[in-house]
Amino acid sequence: MNTFKMTRFSLLLVFSSVLFLTACKDSPTSPNNLPEANFPCEDGKSAGKYDCEKVSLYAHITAEELGGAAANDIWGWTDPQTGTEYALVGLNDGVSFVDISDPNNPVVVGKLLESASNSQKTVFTSPEDFPACVVGIGDSQQAKAITEGSTWRDMKVYNNHMFVVSDGQVHGMQVFDLTHLRDFDGDYLEFTHDAHYDRLDNAHNIVINENSGFAYAVGVTSAEICGSRSETGLHIIDIRNPLNPTFAGCYFDPETEGDNGYSAGVGYVHDAQCVDYTGPDTEHAGKELCFSSAEGTIVISDVTDKSNPTTIGYKAHPEFRYSHQGWLTEDQKYFLMDDELDELYIGRGTQTYVWDVSDLENPTFVGYYSQGTASIDHNLYVKNNKVYQTNYTSGLRVLKINDLSEADMSLMAYFDTQPTNPDQQEVSFNGTWSSYPFFESGVIVVSDIRDGLFILKPEF
Numbered sequence: 001m002n003t004f005k006m007t008r009f010s011l012l013l014v015f016s017s018v019l020f021l022t023a024c025k026d027s028p029t030s031p032n033n034l035p036e037a038n039f040p041c042e043d044g045k046s047a048g049k050y051d052c053e054k055v056s057l058y059a060h061i062t063a064e065e066l067g068g069a070a071a072n073d074i075w076g077w078t079d080p081q082t083g084t085e086y087a088l089v090g091l092n093d094g095v096s097f098v099d100i101s102d103p104n105n106p107v108v109v110g111k112l113l114e115s116a117s118n119s120q121k122t123v124f125t126s127p128e129d130f131p132a133c134v135v136g137i138g139d140s141q142q143a144k145a146i147t148e149g150s151t152w153r154d155m156k157v158y159n160n161h162m163f164v165v166s167d168g169q170v171h172g173m174q175v176f177d178l179t180h181l182r183d184f185d186g187d188y189l190e191f192t193h194d195a196h197y198d199r200l201d202n203a204h205n206i207v208i209n210e211n212s213g214f215a216y217a218v219g220v221t222s223a224e225i226c227g228s229r230s231e232t233g234l235h236i237i238d239i240r241n242p243l244n245p246t247f248a249g250c251y252f253d254p255e256t257e258g259d260n261g262y263s264a265g266v267g268y269v270h271d272a273q274c275v276d277y278t279g280p281d282t283e284h285a286g287k288e289l290c291f292s293s294a295e296g297t298i299v300i301s302d303v304t305d306k307s308n309p310t311t312i313g314y315k316a317h318p319e320f321r322y323s324h325q326g327w328l329t330e331d332q333k334y335f336l337m338d339d340e341l342d343e344l345y346i347g348r349g350t351q352t353y354v355w356d357v358s359d360l361e362n363p364t365f366v367g368y369y370s371q372g373t374a375s376i377d378h379n380l381y382v383k384n385n386k387v388y389q390t391n392y393t394s395g396l397r398v399l400k401i402n403d404l405s406e407a408d409m410s411l412m413a414y415f416d417t418q419p420t421n422p423d424q425q426e427v428s429f430n431g432t433w434s435s436y437p438f439f440e441s442g443v444i445v446v447s448d449i450r451d452g453l454f455i456l457k458p459e460f
Contacts, residue, residue, distance in 0.1 A: 034442055037457040038104050046415065054413035054459040055396065058103035058443070063452040066096040067111040073154040073205075074447040076436040077162065077178050086181060087436070087445040088162060089453050090153035095164055096453075097181055103443050103455045109181055110189030112164070114153075115171045115196060151449075156208040156215070161242035163215055164193075165203035173197040173206065173217065175242055197245040199224045200235055209274040212288050213240035214248060214306070218269045226250035233269045234290060236306050249306035251290070256299045256314040269294045271325040274303065279332030280358045284312065291335050291357065293323040298335060300360050313361040319368075321345050323353075327382045333358045334366075334404045336387060338377035343427045350377050350391055352399065354407040367407035371397060374427055379434040386412065388444070392431040393418055396446050398460070413460050417448040 037056035039047040046057040063071045068091030075088045086109070087098040094114045099107040152167035157178070164174040175195035183189065204219020217235040220226065225247065226235045233252035239245050252267045272292040277284050284302070289312070292299040299314040319342070326337035337353040351368040371377075373394045380389035387399040387409065395416035402408040418431045433447045444456040 034457055035102075035104060041415075041459060049419040051395075051416040051419075052414065053411075055398070055415035055444075056457045056459055057415070058100075058455040058457055059106050060451070060455070061098065061106060061108065061453045063091065063448075063450060066091060066098070066108060066452050068092050068094065068096065070151065070449050071447045071452050072152055072433050072449065074434050074436050074445055074453070075155050075157060075162075076439055076445060077157050077160070078440065079179070079182070080160070081179075082182070084181075085439050085441060085443065086178070087453060087455070088155055088157070089445075089447055090155060090164075092151065092153070095153065095155055095162070095176075098453060099181075099184075100439075100443060100445065100455055103441075103457070106453075106455055107184075108188065109184045110191060112162075112174070112176050112191045112193065114166065115164075115174050115193065152204060154203075154205040156206050158208050158210050158213065158215070158239055159242050161194075161239075163206050163208065163239065163242075163245075165200075165206045165217060167202050167204045167219060170201045170222070171203075172200060173203070173215075173237070173245065175239075175245060177243075195243045195245065197237060199247050200226075203235070205271050207272045207274050207290070208239070209276065209288060211276045212274075213238070214274070214288075214303075215239045215245070216272060216274050216290060216303070218272050218292070221268075226252065233267045233294075234272065234292070234301070234303065234309070236303065236309070238306075249303075249309060251301055251303060251309040253299070253301070253311045253314075256294060256297055256311060267294070269299065270323070273327055275328065275332070277332065279328075279360075281360045284360055289360070291326065291328060293326045293337055295322055296320045298323060298326070298337065298355055298357075298363050300357065300363060313359075313363050315355075315363045315365065317353075317365050320353075324377075325379050326353075326355075327380055327387075328357075329382055329401065329404065330385070335363070336380060336382065338380055338389065340376055340378065343374060343376045349374055350394070352377065352380065352387065352389060352409065354404050356405070366405065369399065369407050369409040371399075371411065373397075375431070376427060376429065378432070381435070381437055383437050388435050388437040390432045390435050390446065392429055392433075393426045395432045396435050396444070396456070398458070413458065415446070415454070415456055417446060417451055417454050 039057040041052035041056045046052045072090040089096040095112040097109040155164040174193035201222035203217040207216040215237040236248040238248040269292045274290040303309040321341035324340035335355040350371040354366040356364040375391040375394040398413040399409040446454040
């Protein structure tokens with residue numbers, strides 16, 4: 001790992017901009033032990049321009065201030081030694097680290113530069129080079145207006161290490177020891193990775209089961225092993241020794257392929273959640289299972305034996321256009337899923353799909369919750385009986401789970417990172433990318449493709 005300290009005039013602009021937004025350092029503490037926000041949500045607005053309900057704005061850092069041209073995925077890490085909370089923000093050419101322990105006064109600590117592997121092929125240049133472009137995922141002029149790097153970068157954390165993959169370019173999987181962030185002494189840092197896994201080129205996302213210590217690369221369409229562009233499922237990596245990631249196996253089942261008219265490859269898995277199963281189907285208790293959003297299908301697979309993973313159950317649904325991502329409820333009885341193409345291709349409003357997975361061999365479609373917006377939904381997570389869902393042009397929506405046997409949810413709160421304008425209800429791939437609601441403090445961080453990082457306070 002190499003570290004370079006940088007003292008540039010541009011960094012002064014970054015920090016002065018952040019401080020301009022965060023002038024209330026010594027703010028009082030609210031009843032839920034979070035500091036009061038610089039820009040409270042009042043009369044439906046925060047900072048005078050962001051539509052909101054029960055969510056306030058602490059601070060905003062633009063993509064340029066983070067060190068990139070555009071942002072994408074986001075995750076978080078809490079230093080177990082210091083308790084410092086960090087937002088890990090994906091950029092078009094790396095990952096930015098932001099100390100949010102004082103959410104009103106965040107500090108941009110530095111940036112992990114993307115893998116040098118991308119020098120082999122900076123970015124795929126035609127739809128034929130990148131299957132997701134063929135099916136229209138993120139295929140918008142704004143999302144693609146990047147001359148270097150990739151629109152897609154995803155990261156997860158295990159054992160104080162960050163694992164990073166990128167789609168649309170040759171990148172591999174980077175491993176970075178997050179304790180290097182303790183080296184920050186006021187000067188912006190540039191990092192390179194501590195280890196690199198090169199048995200895959202691109203991956204749409206990286207999924208980690210922190211209990212087992214295994215990572216699952218999904219959306220891999222170019223790899224040394226695990227098939228080819230036309231045959232791709234889960235690429236399994238042993239990360240129990242984080243600095244020595246090793247290949248562990250492949251999962252691929254052509255029988256799970258749905259018929260939704262859009263395909264990046266037979267048996268292609270776009271995203272997944274992999275867990276140690278403790279749900280209601282006792283036949284599979286204690287197994288390591290992956291719940292995958294596989295284009296037009298939900299796929300449940302047993303990955304306990306990495307050398308011989310098997311399919312437990314799968315189900316397609318004619319109302320699906322592209323099952324993009326999903327998350328289990330905390331009792332593992334239901335799987336909530338977002339569809340990234342139904343709004344665009346069949347004119348449906350924003351829906352959250354509900355699957356009953358209490359019988360793993362026969363997942364059952366319950367129905368969907370309609371959010372009352374037209375925007376495309378992208379990522380969702382479940383915490384404390386609430387759904388934190390990010391939808392491109394309508395921002396973060398927090399849903400209360402009522403009765404999922406009837407697909408019954410209700411809107412609790414929201415924060416739209418795009419100021420009110422005619423595009424608010426636009427069906428496009430612009431705006432909010434994802435959120436991370438799992439900090440113990442309760443602070444929520446949200447990434448926006450063009451507008452960077454938003455640090456938010458829940459008021460519910």
